[in-house]
Amino acid sequence: MMEKLVGRGQKKRLHSNDEPRRSPRKKIKAETDEMIKEEDGDASGEFSRPIPWKKIEAEGLDCDYALLFSKEEADTLFQQLEEELVYSTGEQAQVQVFGKVYNIPRKQATYGDAGVTYTYSGVTRVASPWTPTLRNIRDKVTNTTGRIFNFVLINRYKDGRDHMGEHRDDERELDPLWPIASVSLGATRDFIFRHRDARGKQSNRRIQPVKLELANGSLLLMNPPTNSMWYHSLPIRKKVIRPRINLTFRRIKLINEPKS
DNA sequence: TAGCATACATAAGT
DNA sequence: CACTTATGTATGCT
Numbered sequence: 001m002m003e004k005l006v007g008r009g010q011k012k013r014l015h016s017n018d019e020p021r022r023s024p025r026k027k028i029k030a031e032t033d034e035m036i037k038e039e040d041g042d043a044s045g046e047f048s049r050p051i052p053w054k055k056i057e058a059e060g061l062d063c064d065y066a067l068l069f070s071k072e073e074a075d076t077l078f079q080q081l082e083e084e085l086v087y088s089t090g091e092q093a094q095v096q097v098f099g100k101v102y103n104i105p106r107k108q109a110t111y112g113d114a115g116v117t118y119t120y121s122g123v124t125r126v127a128s129p130w131t132p133t134l135r136n137i138r139d140k141v142t143n144t145t146g147r148i149f150n151f152v153l154i155n156r157y158k159d160g161r162d163h164m165g166e167h168r169d170d171e172r173e174l175d176p177l178w179p180i181a182s183v184s185l186g187a188t189r190d191f192i193f194r195h196r197d198a199r200g201k202q203s204n205r206r207i208q209p210v211k212l213e214l215a216n217g218s219l220l221l222m223n224p225p226t227n228s229m230w231y232h233s234l235p236i237r238k239k240v241i242r243p244r245i246n247l248t249f250r251r252i253k254l255i256n257e258p259k260s
Numbered sequence: 261t262a263g264c265a266t267a268c269a270t271a272a273g274t
Numbered sequence: 275c276a277c278t279t280a281t282g283t284a285t286g287c288t
Contacts, residue, residue, distance in 0.1 A: 095279070096272095096273085096279095097271075097272090097281090098270080098272045098273070098278075098279080099271065099272040100271060100272080100280080102281080104280090105281095121278075121279070122273090122274085165280055167279065199267095201268070236265085237265090238263080239264085
């Protein structure tokens with residue numbers, strides 16, 4: 001149970017087949033340098049603020065990454081959320097997988113506009129009303145991306161043992177043409193994408209996984225068709241001892257008039 | 261080495 | 275009926 005911690009270069013492990021460092025200050029890492037392009041604050045673009053974005057691309061994968069909050073801002077937001085948020089308990093904190101019931105290895109909460117619901121592994125959750133801090137973060141994301149979101153799924157990982165298995169966010173109630181905006185607060189965690197055709201034993205395709213570090217105060221935009229082509233996961237990292245709160249802002253289609 | 265990371269087999273319901 | 279997501283186990287890496 002106890003950690004032996006002692007920081008032995010946690011960051012380096014992401015570079016497995018290492019090459020000479022061409023850009024030592026990169027805040028995120030991918031398998032190849034080609035996947036990441038600097039897009040330093042082109043304010044003439046569709047984004048309203050000159051934040052340095054990084055583009056992460058692979059076959060069918062399209063993400064934008066930026067540091068949205070300073071460390072001080074992020075730490076404050078984290079503490080405010082720790083006081084404000086109420087996480088699911090009881091049955092709402094369990095998942096039924098293949099007939100077996102498991103406790104979710106993390107904590108979850110759902111907030112959003114009135115009337116929005118979200119179904120995850122057969123369990124429907126109702127969005128609680130936005131809290132002040134969530135509104136702040138949501139508005140910052142909207143101002144930065146030009147996108148409006150009506151829902152946020154929050155996952156809290158108390159340490160590196162809390163995790164999330166490989167999955168796609170491709171629920172039917174999600175607008176497939178809308179990006180998902182993922183805000184990270186607290187401990188840095190590894191984040192792994194795997195192409196859907198590169199899973200399992202007998203997949204002919206050898207598409208390398210894309211590995212990122214999601215830092216305190218960062219925003220990761222997952223643009224279509226990333227979420228249908230790639231699975232993602234937040235793997236166990238036993239050396240991580242601090243908590244992380246992740247907020248994934250989404251657009252949920254209102255299910256008033258479902259198509260038969 | 262011991263411990264960690266990763267890949268895969270596996271569970272039964274929709 | 276293809277797909278689901280967490281756990282357990284095997285194996286490789288450092």
